[in-house]
Amino acid sequence: MIIERWEHKIKAGHLDEAKNLIFSINWRRPFRLFESEIGVMYRLSADVEYESMADIEKFWDEIQSDPEYQNFLEKWQPLVISSERTFWRPIETSR
Structure with missing residues (x-):
């Protein structure tokens, strides 16, 4: 499993x-969205699970040609100061 994590700094007043x-x-596909609570404000983070890097590449290849996604980007970009994309591989789950 690989987790694709997006962290976005949102312009003040535009978080909602x-x-x-x-x-x-x-x-x-399912994802988990997180909102900053303490510290740096106006930040959103999203985690999405995939089976492999190939699955991630396939997903983004497909969605980038979707008109709904293109419309989303036009509205999204003015709200965001910066975004960071990282990939995480779980090592162990505690019991």
């Missing part, structure tokens, strides 16, 4: 708009 926009699109 950004969250609503994320939930307005069909991402075709």
Whole structure:
């Protein structure tokens, strides 16, 4: 399993708009969205699980040609200061 993690710095005053926009699109797979609580404010993080890097590449190849995603990007980009994408591989689960 690989977790694709997106971290977004959102412009002040636009956090609710950004969250609503994320939930307005069909991402075709489950994800977990996190909102900063303490410390740096106006930050969203999303974790998406995949079986492999090939699955990640396939997903993004397919969604980038989707008109719904293109419309999302037009509305999303003015709300975001910066985004960071990282990939995580779980090592162990505690019991």
